[in-house]
Amino acid sequence: MPFPSIIRLGVYVHIPYQRVILSRKNIMRRDGYKCQYCGASGGNLTIDHVIPKSQGGEDTWENLVTACVSCNNKKNDRRPEEANMKLLKQPRKPNHITFIKHSINKIDERWKPYLFLN
Numbered sequence: 001m002p003f004p005s006i007i008r009l010g011v012y013v014h015i016p017y018q019r020v021i022l023s024r025k026n027i028m029r030r031d032g033y034k035c036q037y038c039g040a041s042g043g044n045l046t047i048d049h050v051i052p053k054s055q056g057g058e059d060t061w062e063n064l065v066t067a068c069v070s071c072n073n074k075k076n077d078r079r080p081e082e083a084n085m086k087l088l089k090q091p092r093k094p095n096h097i098t099f100i101k102h103s104i105n106k107i108d109e110r111w112k113p114y115l116f117l118n
Contacts, residue, residue, distance in 0.1 A: 005110050020094055022061060030094045031066035037075070037085050044069045050091065052077045061093035 020026055024047055034041045036048075048067035051057030054077055065087065067075070075083040 005108055006114065018096060020096055020099060022059065022064075026094075026099075027061075027064050028066050029099065030061075030091075034066060034088075035068040035071050036065040036088050036091070037067055037071040037080070039088060040068045040071075046072045048072050048075065050087070051079055055079065062091050065091050 027047055028045065032041075033045065035045065045066050045068055048065050048071075049057040049059075050063050050065060057063050071085065075085055080087055
């Protein structure tokens, strides 16, 4: 039975914005399961505080990144600049659209105008 790819709503019922919860799994998803220092994927990945807690770093989206064990050990209890390491991309809080993209393997091209992915 054929079914439409897109359905237009006649009436929209507002649902309160669902924020993305800060969790280990969601940080890994945001970073694509890759070390944010060397780019390695797979293996043993950990969560690293960009600014260590001992230096006032907090558990926030902007301060947590995925790191491989060797990069995490190399960085130790220092800031990236102090360890002579550079982040591949600056961490930031993701929006829910990012997680929609990750939850489905392939986005139908016809959906893009409706998901604001142009």
